[in-house]
Amino acid sequence: MQVLSTLIVINRNGKLPVYLQIANQLMALVKAGTLRPGYKLLSTRELASSLKVHRRMVVQAYDELLAQGWLESHTGKGTFVAKHLPETRPVNVESNVQTLAGQNRKAGFQFESLPHLARPVLKPNSRLHLDDGFPDPRLAPREDLARAYRSQVLQGNAYLRLGYGDTTGSAWLRQQLSAHLNETRGLKTTASNILITRGVIMGLHLFSTLLLRPGDRVAVDAPGWFGANMNFVQAGASVCEVPVDRFGMDMQALEQICEQKPVRMVYVTSHHHYPTTVALRADRRIALLRLAEQYRFAIFEDDYDYDFHYQSKPLLPLAGADPFQMVVYCGSFTKTISPAFRIGYLVGPEDLISELALLRRIIDRQGDQMLENAVAELLQTGVIQRHLRKSVRVYKQRRDLFCDLLKTELGNYVDFQAPDGGMAVWTQFDANINLPRLAEQALRRDLFLSGAASPFEIKTNAVRLGFASSNPDELEESVAIIKSLL
Incomplete structure (x- = not known):
């Protein structure tokens, strides 16, 4: 015993x-x-x-x-x-x-590994970074956001504020966001046209799940965003690549695809194409809307960094010129504030938004009501608008400095066009330069180069070099490191 x-x-x-x-x-x-x-x-x-x-x-x-x-x-x-x-x-x-010791490393049951999901998650933790085009969180209105968030947590009816909310998102944020989008993007929305998400990727997943069935065809930019394509493949769709030139997606190529077999959806980054940053020219925008009406495909317009445009005024979204309700518009505050704050939005017809809200409920009952209301307060009081005006000035200065450094210090190794907007420069490296190896060597020097082993960089030997998240001294040091390695 x-x-x-x-x-x-x-x-x-x-x-x-x-x-x-x-x-x-x-x-x-x-x-x-x-x-x-x-x-x-x-x-x-x-x-x-x-x-x-x-x-x-x-x-x-x-x-x-x-x-x-x-x-x-x-x-x-x-x-x-x-x-x-x-x-x-x-x-x-x-x-x-x-x-x-190893009992928690491998599941005791069988499951299928999905190859289209096998892509590393970007988690740069080096001192220097030329990333995929992220904002500088040091510029974010963190004190204003913290103050607004704290007031949401501590004030008002706790049962209502800290309980379950609407699956479409905070009513206050949707109202403020509707007014903001109508004023800045020429949209014609009400709060009922908006679904708050955790970011563009969640909006894309919801829409793909609702719209696509196995065997459907989705037309995408080539080169394009692998994150979007993963969602289309996950839904069982077939991905058709449409070439992109200096004026954006080739509409003649898209029309030829539509003539061959029905297209269910077109995914496009019309304002600052990902990854090349070029804008979809006006005549092609008109052609895309005409093709959508003719062939009855939906358009998913991913406008991930609309607010950051440096040459004249930004081009208005396709969604604002769509008379047939074929466009679903998506954006987020990821680039506005910081990637850590997961608030995005889908804009579309009321019946679609209602159905997407039902689908969202089985994935994520609701978002962060406190954060959504805090952002609504910042929109209402003009904090975010002032932050955007300041950020555009700062990022334009950084773009100009970075492009000058690329030209003067790396001109023999790279070719690029200064982007009209966005947070990154699409940079073509000399064919003799091994980009993955360069990225490895740079990381040893505490410099992160974004995506130097992803599909479009390997194929074209080009890479997005983000400038917005680095201050002038950091940009100069980063370019000096690349020059020394080359």
Whole structure:
């Protein structure tokens, strides 16, 4: 009987209460087969004495296991391991150390690895970074956002504010966002035309899941965003690539694809094409809307960084000139504030938004109501608008400096066009330069180069070099590192 007490070790300085330590270890002994069904345990007094703990701790441990069904008690006879438990073959722990050490690494059941999902997640943590085109969080209105978020958490009716909300997103944010989009992008929306998401990628996933069926065809830019294509393949669709030139997607090529077989959806980054940053020219915008009406395909317009345009005024979205309601417009605050703040939005006809909200409910019941209301406050008070005006000035200066550095310091190795907008420069490297190797060498010097091993960079030997998230000194040092490596 004394053997049981030697198998239980009490950590008196641990965070877990003593009675739970006893209960958990007894449960583990039953699971391992060391204590078989029907085994009689020590009395609470005997086990407490052996473990040198208060009897109440053992009583609580036994009560916990009795409640969970691991033990059973018989008046006048004692406490036993429950007889209804199946027999477990004892495990020799010492001889199975390696097996136990790796038991959480591989699932015990079979599942299929999906090759279209096999793409590394960007997590730059180096001191310097020429990323995919991210904003500089040092410029974000963090104090204003923190103040607004705190007020949302602490003020008002706690039951309403901290409870479940609308699956379409904060009503306040949708109202403010509707007014903002109508004013800045020429859209004609109400709050009912907007679904708040966790970002563009969530909006794209929802729309693809709702719209696409196995065998459907989706036309995309080539080169294009691999993240979008993953969603189309996941939905069972076939991806058709449409070439992009200096005026954006080739509409003649798209029309030829439509003539061959029905196209269900066209995905386009019309304002600043990803990855090349070129804008879809006006005549091609008209042609795309005409083709959508003629061939009845939906257009998903991903306007991921509309606010950051440096030459004249930004081109208005396709959605604002769509008389047939064929365009679904999507954007986010990821580039406006910072990628950590996951707020995006889908804009479309009311019936579509209502259906997407039903679908969203089984994926993510709702977003962060506090954050959404805080952003709504910043829109209402003009904080975000002032932040955007300041950021555009700063990013334009950084773009000009970076393009000058590329020309003067790396002119013999790269070719590029200064982008009219966005946060990155599409940079074509000399064919003799191995981009993945260059990225590896740069990382050893604490400089992250975005996506130097992704499909379009390998095929074209070009890469997006983000300038917005680095200040002038950091841009100069980054270019100097690349020059030294070349």
